[in-house]
Amino acid sequence: AQSVAQPEDQVNVAEGNPLTVKCTYSVSGNPYLFWYVQYPNRGLQFLLKYITGDNLVKGSYGFEAEFNKSQTSFHLKKPSALVSDSALYFCAVRDIDDKIIFGKGTRLHILP
């Protein structure tokens, strides 16, 4: 079965510094990978996805993610963090029949 792992429960970054939120995956076949963000008291919002093509995927709010097949990783990155980026981030992979499997989430704290 497809799965994703987010090894960090929480990541703290100073405002203005680059940030990385880690995700590794396990799939059979070609991976369809996603990042979603959840702000307090809101539903999840789509950030970006990788299906095929360029390994560097750009998404909303200045985020990007790098697909690395050899390391089976899909880390989320941003060059300069904002306090408003503080939220819960979910990595996800498409399973069979269009079902999406979500990771347990990583809480990102941007410190002013």
Add this chain to the structure above:
Amino acid sequence: DAGVIQSPRHEVTEMGQEVTLRCKPISGHDYLFWYRQTMMRGLELLIYFNNNVPIDDSGMPEDRFSAKMPNASFSTLKIQPSEPRDSAVYFCASSLGSGSLAGGETQYFGPGTRLLVL
């Protein structure tokens, strides 16, 4: 489009009562998903529908939970009888299928229903 609409946004009920959560997906989307989110268990997929037909309900915790989708624009998740351990935020999401050239697979989430069972 208004996005995925869920009602009520908040529900407080007493143990043993019936609870019905409602969802209106984005028009034209053919997949609908129900999730539950708690601090302890994270985000769990309960059930999902394709073209109003339940495809996988293996995430439904027990027989007290049931979900229906009578038409393409409406779905309900019912808990009867409710228990305190059902307290959670319940999300509905919709998407186009992966075969859609309009950008399938991306799920669009509603704002959630925060349920508290006393």
